[in-house]
Amino acid sequence: MTDTIPADSDVVVHQGAGLRIGTAPDSWGVWFPDDPKQVPWQRFLDEVVAAGYTWIELGPYGYLPTDPHQLEDELGSRGLKLSAGTVFTGFHKGDDQWQRAWDQALAVAGLASKLGAEHLVVIPDLWRSDATSEVLESRTLTDEQWKKLAAGHDRLGKALLEEFGVKQQFHSHADSHVGTTREVVRFLDETDERYTNLCLDTGHFAYYGGDNVKLIQERPDRIGYLHLKQVDTSLLFDVLKNDVPFADAVTQGIMIEPPHGVPDLAPIIEAVAAIDPDIFAIVEQDMYGCDVDYPFPIAKRTREHIFSCTHFARTH
Structure with a gap:
């Protein structure tokens, strides 16, 4: 296969030094800890194995067992490993958001780190609800809100490192205040790379026209984690033109x-493999609301596609 890294690049990529490819509950339509329409967690874990993955994310806290010994047994019996957990933050709203974020971190990072995970994916609050599609606040932030947002994430990232040895990976998101290229770049400019880096979600970044490879090449030191997904361009411009809420678009x-x-x-x-082959690349195809039989064959085909289109991917 032809290496797509520019020929004049000064980064050396070693053959076989591929990224660790995994998956997440999101790729099975799981958005909430408890929803009778979602696939049961035992079935999710079994199908992850059958689809050929080794690494998974925790998903919404409470979906998988929260007792570390039980979770370790369930993953270990299937040969699975944990790459990260996820929390939600709203630091732009003010100082009172710290306790909410830290309470989540204590639970999620506390659990994930006990199973060896070294990352926490942090998703900012949306300006439009993903549950009801209600518009909750302005789509853009003031300069003062940007300062609060950046300061909050740097504080969280520093605390996560000191308390759990876990790295914060910020996830830009559709219907959030950090989604476009300019917004993502501003977020990077206003935060400290020691404590705050990106979970670059390829689909969410492309949702607003972002060029993933260009961002990676221009900010290689800020890419800490990947979510792999694709956007349907035959639908995207209808979604944007008609201002369709993200949840409905999903x-x-x-x-x-x-x-x-x-x-x-x-x-x-x-x-990304040229930057650091130890970075995780987690398949995360938003499919909330799907039939429980729908995700597994897609997950399997997606893994097969990834390993067929590049040599820079590995299971373990």
């Missing part, structure tokens, strides 16, 4: 099975 299929959308995953995987 049920319409805005995030599509690779390789049927954008961006191409191979150049992204290869560009």
Whole structure:
């Protein structure tokens, strides 16, 4: 396979030094800790193994067992490992948001770190609810809110490192205040790379027209983690033109099975492997609301596609 890293790059990529590819409960339509329409957690774990993955994320706290010994047994019996957990923050709203964020971190990072995970994916609050589609606040932040947002994340990242040895990976998101290229770059400019870096979600960044490979090449020191997904461009512009809430766009299929959308995953995987082959690349195809039988074959085909389109991918 042809290496897509620029020929004049001064970064050396070693053959076989591929990224660790994993998956997440999101790829099975799981958005909430407890929802009778979601796939049961035992079935999720069994199907992850059957689809050929080794690494998973925790998903919404409470979906998988929260007792560390039980979770360790459940993962260990299936040969699975944990890459990260997830929390939600709203630091732009003010200082009172710290306790909310830290309470989540104590639970999620506390559990994940006991199972060897070294990352916490942090998703900012949305300006439009992903549960009700209600508009909750302005779509953009004031300069003062940007300062609060950046300061809050740096504080959280520092505390996570000191308390748990866990690295904060910020996840830009559709219907959030940090989604476009300019917003993501501003967030990076206003935060400290020692404590705050990116979980670059390829689908969410492409949702607002972002060029993933360009961002990786321009800010290689800020890429700490990947979520792999693709956007259906045949639907995207209708979604944007008609101001469709993200949750509704998901049920319409805005995030599509690779390789049927954008961006191409191979150049992204290869560009990040050139930075650090120990970075995780977690498949995360938003499918909330799907039938429980729907995700497994997609997960299997997606893994097969990734490993067929690049040599810079590994299971373990």
